[in-house]
Amino acid sequence: MARDEAASPFRLDGRRALITGAGGGIGQALARTFKAAGATVIGADREESLLDNVALDRRAVFDVTDREAAAAAINRLEAAGAAPDIVVSNAGRTRAETLDAVDGAVWERELAINLTGAYNVVSPALAAMARRGGGAIVFIATVNALAHYGNPAYAAAKAGLVAYAKAIAVERGAAGVRANVICPGSVRTPAWDHRLQRAPDILDRVLPHYPLGRLVTPDEVAKAALFLASDGASGITGAVLAVDAGLTAGNLRFVNDVLGRG
Numbered sequence: 001m002a003r004d005e006a007a008s009p010f011r012l013d014g015r016r017a018l019i020t021g022a023g024g025g026i027g028q029a030l031a032r033t034f035k036a037a038g039a040t041v042i043g044a045d046r047e048e049s050l051l052d053n054v055a056l057d058r059r060a061v062f063d064v065t066d067r068e069a070a071a072a073a074i075n076r077l078e079a080a081g082a083a084p085d086i087v088v089s090n091a092g093r094t095r096a097e098t099l100d101a102v103d104g105a106v107w108e109r110e111l112a113i114n115l116t117g118a119y120n121v122v123s124p125a126l127a128a129m130a131r132r133g134g135g136a137i138v139f140i141a142t143v144n145a146l147a148h149y150g151n152p153a154y155a156a157a158k159a160g161l162v163a164y165a166k167a168i169a170v171e172r173g174a175a176g177v178r179a180n181v182i183c184p185g186s187v188r189t190p191a192w193d194h195r196l197q198r199a200p201d202i203l204d205r206v207l208p209h210y211p212l213g214r215l216v217t218p219d220e221v222a223k224a225a226l227f228l229a230s231d232g233a234s235g236i237t238g239a240v241l242a243v244d245a246g247l248t249a250g251n252l253r254f255v256n257d258v259l260g261r262g
Contacts, residue, residue: 009232013038017229018077018084020064020121021091023050025189026140029218030088031056033226042077042084044121045091058082064091064117074124083128086229089118089161090140094154107153114157119164126168126177134176136229139165140221141183143244158183162240169238178237180228185244188215208253211246 017034021027022043031054035041043056046063060077062069077083092114097106122137129135144155145162161181168179186192186206192215195202207213224243227233242248 009234010226010230011038012086012226012230015085016040016042016082017086017088018042018044018060018121018125019088019090020044020118022054022056023047024090025191026184026187026218026221027090028054029222030090030225033219033222034086034088034229037226037230039086040082042082044073064120065112067116067120070117070120071124074121074128078128083132084125084135085129086136086138087122087125088138088140088225088229089122091117091121092140092158094151097151097153099152102153107156110153111157111160114154115160115164118161122164122168126172129177130172130175135178136233137165137168137177137179138225138228139179139181140225141181141240143183143185143242143248145181145183146240146242146248149247165240166238173237178228178233180233180236180238181240182221182224182228183240183242183244183248184216184221185210185242185247186215187218187221189218208256209247209251210244211249211252214245216243216245 012034017039019027019030019041022031023045031041031043035055040057042058042060043051043054044060045051048061051059060073062073064070094110118139139161141158141161143149144151145158148155165179165181168177221243224241228236
């Protein structure tokens with residue numbers, strides 16, 4: 001007999017999931033995946049138009065860097081009986097840069113959206129979850145939080161998410177709240193289009209660093225987030241999951257260039 005789909009630990013029926021940055025490449029995949037799993041999906045982004053092509057049950061329009069606006073959005077959801085049971089903190093952005101390109105303005109901008117912006121949304125949602133007796137938070141970070149691959153200010157901000165998630169896991173676990181982090185490698189989203197236009201051979205230089213020989217897809221990141229948000233991961237909190245086509249497992253180019261020549 002086929003297993004009852006509703007009994008699957010990876011279903012989210014009856015739960016509300018707030019996804020920030022829902023209009024982006026990963027955000028759209030998150031919305032599709034969570035909706036297919038039965039969740040009521042609340043998509044948030046900084047402009048209404050960014051959500052036009054995303055299938056959502058509810059929209060929340062605010063800039064995560066605006067603490068008051070973010071808190072007001074969470075409060076409105078709670079007042080309407082739609083407080084999220086799950087928050088996927090996905091909003092973020094960066095520019096490719098090295099340490100020489102980082103100044104005070106770059107540093108502040110990167111931390112504002114990638115770390116403080118996540119806090120602005122998660123903090124009031126976390127308080128509501130704790131009052132209700134549980135919830136799940138998934139942060140979308142990056143492999144840059146685990147090792148240096150460039151973008152130092154962005155990396156510092158995303159590494160902060162790892163520490164924040166662990167703090168939530170330890171201090172709010174007794175309230176039934178779990179917090180975990182996904183660290184994607186390079187993800188093939190439309191953000192790559194302009195880079196490919198400038199340098200059509202860029203993937204020839206990027207892919208040899210990845211053991212799987214390809215970039216990660218937005219759907220792969222979304223499926224990992226679904227797992228961590230679901231009861232299938234009910235015993236997992238404070239964890240960091242790399243979804244990176246093997247990048248952080250080791251240095252493939254070193255193996256090929258150095259050991260492979262022996």
